Amino acid sequence: LDTSTLAMTIAYIGTDYHGFARQDGIPTIQGALEEALATVFRREVLTVAAGRTDRGVHAHGQVVSFELSGGEIQGRSMQQLRSSLNALTPDTIQIRSIEQKPTGFSARFSAVEREYRYRLVAAEIPALFLASYAWSIPAQGFDVQALRRAAYLLEGEHDFRSFCVASSAEDKNTVRTIRSIRVFGMDHLGESSLVVQIIGNAFLHSMVRIIVGSLVEVGFHRREAEWLTEALAAKDRKAAGPTAPAHGLTLWRVRY
């Protein structure tokens, strides 16, 4: 079996894509990557991602794996391959590194930890430079400390059935472990944002966005912090808060 597994770490601006997953005739991250790979290797090369990000979601450190034959790798450095792929993909997708992995490695199944970051801008006027990268919410009535104190209630191993797209949860194991949720302030391009950093082993469909949407409910004192615990117990999507918009979310980093 003369095959090698490669993993590339990529970043992308999700704004103009209909998500990661390949869809015929529609601009997607996977479609753009596989088209570039097909051009280089003159055959179809299938890819697997650590996280299948939704339409509009960005990535800072997405990981994508694929298989090549020994012949396809021979005489080609990883740096050359990276340059070729970067030249063939749109400017809004960047291959930052490529490395060879042991046989059996999968960007998806070998991942032990995923980090997502969600940016909020709480201000009287919506974000300008961060417009595509943060969810702008009113400053009026928004209590950062209430959000911060509530966040830890979701840490640990829980059944997150209430915090995922209902149709995706049917007949599935919806137990996941959140190792930490931290909330910190950061200045980007002169605009103050609040970063909700969520690290866990794996995530359900829309789970981060529903967590953030629910935390924001608590931040506005529309709900008490304890409501999050009740929402977990309910195991029903309707028990949690709304889904925060996609453009505030970035798949930040994946650990193996």
Add this chain to the structure above:
Amino acid sequence: LDTSTLAMTIAYIGTDYHGFARQDGIPTIQGALEEALATVFRREVLTVAAGRTDRGVHAHGQVVSFELSGGEIQGRSMQQLRSSLNALTPDTIQIRSIEQKPTGFSARFSAVEREYRYRLVAAEIPALFLASYAWSIPAQGFDVQALRRAAYLLEGEHDFRSFCVASSAEDKNTVRTIRSIRVFGMDHLGESSLVVQIIGNAFLHSMVRIIVGSLVEVGFHRREAEWLTEALAAKDRKAAGPTAPAHGLTLWRVRY
């Protein structure tokens, strides 16, 4: 004389504009602002800016002044006016505040200090999220410390004739005072940038961009630091370095 002077602090993404200054039939910041003012006040309202930024240059804290009659101000709060103008201008321009000023105030002539920030990304791969907000230069051979050490040579009062667009310098006083040039690292949207912060009383046409272009020459060791002093003494545009690209520059703040 029943007139009031107003000053608004505005931010904009310069990417899609042909600079600040009004030009018939071409998208400019001043054109968009004056069109919004004309809609609100049903007459032509002329504006004056602290810094007439070039095509592609951004602003975080540009200041723009204009005159209204007492009747035009009456019964209208500054906050209402700001909301009206924000509703009438494109999303890439934001009026952040408006306040009344003493008679005789001019956003341009009353300014005592202007701060510009220029962002550089020195990396193997060009910036992604900062693509429109930073000049990407190769990391290879770039010496931040050399740039940093050279910067102070331009501080103080100098004739900056070599550091401005030659045609704009004819028969003019080209002496300006740079109060400080500082270089610091900042993370924006996960990408490391180097910020060149330049504070001075006033600036000549393209002065900040020519200073940055020259400092980058020193950063790559294509020139010694002392060459900057020689370039100042030459009083000839050809003696200084190239003009850094517009999209890395932001008019940051104006003091009165």
